[in-house]
Amino acid sequence: MDAVRLIVTGRRALAGSKGVPEMMTEVWQAQALAQAIGSRLAVFGPPELRGEALGLTELAGRGCGVLDTPDLAVGALRAAQLTELGDARQALMQLGGLLGDVGIALVGMASGADDEATYWQCMEAIDAADESRDRVLEMLRRLADRDEVVPEAG
Structure with a gap:
């Protein structure tokens, strides 16, 4: 799947999730998908994105690592369903939106956390999602710089 x-499926699932366990699962899924997209861009993406894509892979991996790994049914891991990137710019724009949604969901969960462990887990995941989103925005900036046409003097 492209x-x-x-990403759109993930955004819908996050928006429709009910309760902390389901939301945490969707946050983890989003970070795993960001990691997979970063890996794919690092290998197959435009050369000017490869360094930032590696950074995204690492940061999103950290985002998964600070959260408890969800117990997913076979075939339910969205990141494993990634078969193609499609248009890098469109994928990055959508991924930036998803990571923004993740941050908002995590803030809500942190503010309503019943225990300190959940609170700190959310805070660390917020940092990872925010840094991942920063990488995505930097890649979008690099694509825009690459595509910018400088008029010839004459």
């Missing part, structure tokens, strides 16, 4: 379809 990246944009998976």
Whole structure:
């Protein structure tokens, strides 16, 4: 499945999740998808994005690592369903939106956390999602710089 379809599916699932365990699962899924997209961009993406894509892979991996790994049914891991990136710019724009949604969900969960462990888990995941989103925005900036046409003097 292409990246944009998976991201849209993830955004819908996050928006429709009920309760902390389901939301945490969707946050983890989003970070795993960001990690997979970063890996794919690092290998197959435009050369000017490869360094930032590696950074995204690491940061999103950290985002998964600070959260408890969800117990997913076979075939339910969206990141494993990624078969193609499609248009890198569109995928990154959508991924930036998903990571923004993740941050908002995590803030809500942190503010309503019943225990300190959940609170700190959310805070660390907020940092990872925010830094991942920063990488995505930097890649979008690099794509815009690459595509910027400088008029010839004459």
